Amino acid sequence: MDKEPMITADKVAPVIDKVIAKYGGDRKMLISILFDVQHEFKYLPKEALEYLSKKMKVPLIDLYSIATFYKAYSLTPKGKHQLTVCLGTACHVRGALGVLEEIERQLDVRPGGTTKDKEFSLSTVACLGCCAMGPIVVMDDVYHGQVTPTAVKGLLAGVSKKAAGSQAKAGA
Amino acid sequence: MKLKNAEELRKLRESIKKESSKGKKLITVCSGTGCRAYGCEDLISAFKQEVEKSGLKNEVEVKATGCPGFCERGNIVVIYPEGIFYQRVKKSHVPDILKKTVVGKQLIDELLFLDEETGKKVTYEKDVPFYKKQMRLLLGANALIDPTKIEDYIALGGYSALGKVLSGMKPDEVIAEVKAAGLRGRGGAGFPTGMKWEITRKAKGDQKFVVVNADEGDPGAFMDRSLLEGNPHSILEGLMIGAYAIGASRGFVYVRNEYPLAVQNVIIATEEARKHGLLGKNILGSDFSFDIDIVRGAGAFVCGEETALMASIEGRRGVPRQRPPFPSDSGILGKPTNINNVETWANVPLIIEKGSGWYSKIGTKGSKGTKIFSLVGKINNTGLVEVPMGVTLSDIVFGIGGGIPKGKELKAIQIGGPSGGCIPKSQANVPIDYDELKKLGGMMGSGGLVVMDEDTCMVDVAKYFLEFLLEESCGKCTTCRDGIERMLEIVTRITEGKGTMEDIDTLNELAEVVRDASMCGLGQTSPNPVLSTLRYFKDEYMAHIKDKKCPGKVCKALITYTILDDKCTGCGACKQRCPQGAISGDKKKPHKIDPKKCIRCDVCYTTCKFHAIKKE
Numbered sequence: 001m002d003k004e005p006m007i008t009a010d011k012v013a014p015v016i017d018k019v020i021a022k023y024g025g026d027r028k029m030l031i032s033i034l035f036d037v038q039h040e041f042k043y044l045p046k047e048a049l050e051y052l053s054k055k056m057k058v059p060l061i062d063l064y065s066i067a068t069f070y071k072a073y074s075l076t077p078k079g080k081h082q083l084t085v086c087l088g089t090a091c092h093v094r095g096a097l098g099v100l101e102e103i104e105r106q107l108d109v110r111p112g113g114t115t116k117d118k119e120f121s122l123s124t125v126a127c128l129g130c131c132a133m134g135p136i137v138v139m140d141d142v143y144h145g146q147v148t149p150t151a152v153k154g155l156l157a158g159v160s161k162k163a164a165g166s167q168a169k170a171g172a
Numbered sequence: 173m174k175l176k177n178a179e180e181l182r183k184l185r186e187s188i189k190k191e192s193s194k195g196k197k198l199i200t201v202c203s204g205t206g207c208r209a210y211g212c213e214d215l216i217s218a219f220k221q222e223v224e225k226s227g228l229k230n231e232v233e234v235k236a237t238g239c240p241g242f243c244e245r246g247n248i249v250v251i252y253p254e255g256i257f258y259q260r261v262k263k264s265h266v267p268d269i270l271k272k273t274v275v276g277k278q279l280i281d282e283l284l285f286l287d288e289e290t291g292k293k294v295t296y297e298k299d300v301p302f303y304k305k306q307m308r309l310l311l312g313a314n315a316l317i318d319p320t321k322i323e324d325y326i327a328l329g330g331y332s333a334l335g336k337v338l339s340g341m342k343p344d345e346v347i348a349e350v351k352a353a354g355l356r357g358r359g360g361a362g363f364p365t366g367m368k369w370e371i372t373r374k375a376k377g378d379q380k381f382v383v384v385n386a387d388e389g390d391p392g393a394f395m396d397r398s399l400l401e402g403n404p405h406s407i408l409e410g411l412m413i414g415a416y417a418i419g420a421s422r423g424f425v426y427v428r429n430e431y432p433l434a435v436q437n438v439i440i441a442t443e444e445a446r447k448h449g450l451l452g453k454n455i456l457g458s459d460f461s462f463d464i465d466i467v468r469g470a471g472a473f474v475c476g477e478e479t480a481l482m483a484s485i486e487g488r489r490g491v492p493r494q495r496p497p498f499p500s501d502s503g504i505l506g507k508p509t510n511i512n513n514v515e516t517w518a519n520v521p522l523i524i525e526k527g528s529g530w531y532s533k534i535g536t537k538g539s540k541g542t543k544i545f546s547l548v549g550k551i552n553n554t555g556l557v558e559v560p561m562g563v564t565l566s567d568i569v570f571g572i573g574g575g576i577p578k579g580k581e582l583k584a585i586q587i588g589g590p591s592g593g594c595i596p597k598s599q600a601n602v603p604i605d606y607d608e609l610k611k612l613g614g615m616m617g618s619g620g621l622v623v624m625d626e627d628t629c630m631v632d633v634a635k636y637f638l639e640f641l642l643e644e645s646c647g648k649c650t651t652c653r654d655g656i657e658r659m660l661e662i663v664t665r666i667t668e669g670k671g672t673m674e675d676i677d678t679l680n681e682l683a684e685v686v687r688d689a690s691m692c693g694l695g696q697t698s699p700n701p702v703l704s705t706l707r708y709f710k711d712e713y714m715a716h717i718k719d720k721k722c723p724g725k726v727c728k729a730l731i732t733y734t735i736l737d738d739k740c741t742g743c744g745a746c747k748q749r750c751p752q753g754a755i756s757g758d759k760k761k762p763h764k765i766d767p768k769k770c771i772r773c774d775v776c777y778t779t780c781k782f783h784a785i786k787k788e
Contacts, residue, residue, distance in 0.1 A: 030487035031470050035429075062488075069489040069646075071471030072429050088391035089586060089622045090548035092636050098774045105751050105773075126473060126640060128430055129394030130206045131548035132243030132555055143209035149775045150749060 204239030238402015390589025588617025593704025
């Protein structure tokens, strides 16, 4: 990804029309529709939400109320690599906070943010259910278990070289 | 192939069984989310390649199964028909396993499980102590079936309970059977399932809905994920039986987005069921028509609350609403709706198949059947355990879980997630029972058991849950939205050594108001982690407030790191890793930490191999 492609209203139209058609324009399916839109653009661009609102005749405020309520949505573009630190109870008692803080220090980024060079986006999650291997860090859909603060540096260095794996892909 | 009646289903089962009993060896590899983190996908393809390469394709089958629950020892490989149990298997072991064990009938010693108690190696799966002390009625099948193949489920007797119901039981008889079994909701509150069904059945409405609540949000709980991933058809079958009993024509599985594999497997399962005529019109030749939609959550803990879940299914913000009307009267789109948890639904086929008489013999007077717990935290055998109701918490922690690692002491067991409480070691002999746990200030919850040792700070635990709940509060009720924040401020103050004795009283008072004046379960139970830690670990709060000490050595403001001169070898590893440059010293000479620069990140402590860093 060299340059962020500009998102314009005419670019979003065909993509969103397709997504709406997939769900038969069903208002009930808005959460899935927004997932698919986010999947296309890697976040929910303003232009996309405006077009979706018009096409589905759902007030824009309702779309924003959903998009800001659920954690899975992002209104800002994400970095090249997605980094998620599990802060579930099991990971917590095993020192996940130390791991998170080490990542914050290494990358100079807070949860919910993206590094200046747009390489990494950092987020936290309450539990991924792999408690046996806590603390867990998910890097581009690949689960890493028993991560220690000391191991963070190597983990971050490794991802820059290795392309994203195929494990446990989201968005089935 | 669409099955036209129960007889065709039976015949299909016979033919699958006949096909699979042709003497092929079977290698199963756990492929739950947990084992994926251990790299099971590479392992499975390595097995497949090696089988191909060795020309064993006609004699050996490799199967990716659901999670058997022994996560601590992943990747887990079992070789049938013998049932040889190999643990912590790596890709490099694959050629040896095929050559030595599958062909040569020799065991590979290093892959066998060592029973610490007897000091002996265990060869067979059935003899592994972790499994032996369990009663795996629901989880057992996970390790035997490929969750993406409906045939595997059918071969084990799957959908025969549905067949039984559709070919000869009236809806009221089904409800009576579930009532007689004494099944109670496994989502946490323990409402009698049969009664819930009956209420929804009697509710007026032209259309009714049934829902699987798979929004398993309790941090530290993953049994629902494991069931959905590993044996999705058992849940669908339970849902179908419930739908028939209640008179529902449509079902929803509301599943957490954080569980991508569960989403995938349950979608495949519904497609397979549809192909076989087990979903759709006139199922198995009866008048019963039913279908299921899979709805993904989008990351909101509160959606586990039933009214919030329904709002989310309707494509809205997942905010709870006042009850009544209860979902049984006015649920999704205003229609009568029956919502049960994943594990509750999974119990249903079992009750129908084996009878309520059999089922109600398992467990205690008020709590029947088994319960799956995810045993996590400071415990030797992390994983999923399924036990009959009535066994004690210490049976689970020490008998099955193998106790606390590194010879540390058990301090508390956190049960019931953010709505539950911390049960202290002194009460660990409490039997697993909805009502007994409630008396102790905990709750069954969905089944997370987080074990805490002496290195855990209970004030920090209370703070952790408050932070979680503050983040997840939907903000509708002032008491929940603001009350949790105020409680968090106070607890944070205490962890920073700035607390006063008055804070304890204020916490108790606030907790009461938040509990009494919040609308939904999230708010009402949100003070529990604070209340239960205050009840059993008041001395720890005192240590923070009065002595300005953190007994668990967790709270950063109250601990200092120093290097012990007599133990430090001057290797420089800590100095190199310290992110603050707070450590100084010459090579091979004892080092020093500058407390002003130190941010207590624990990196030196985890780096030092000579135990030369002292935390106090």
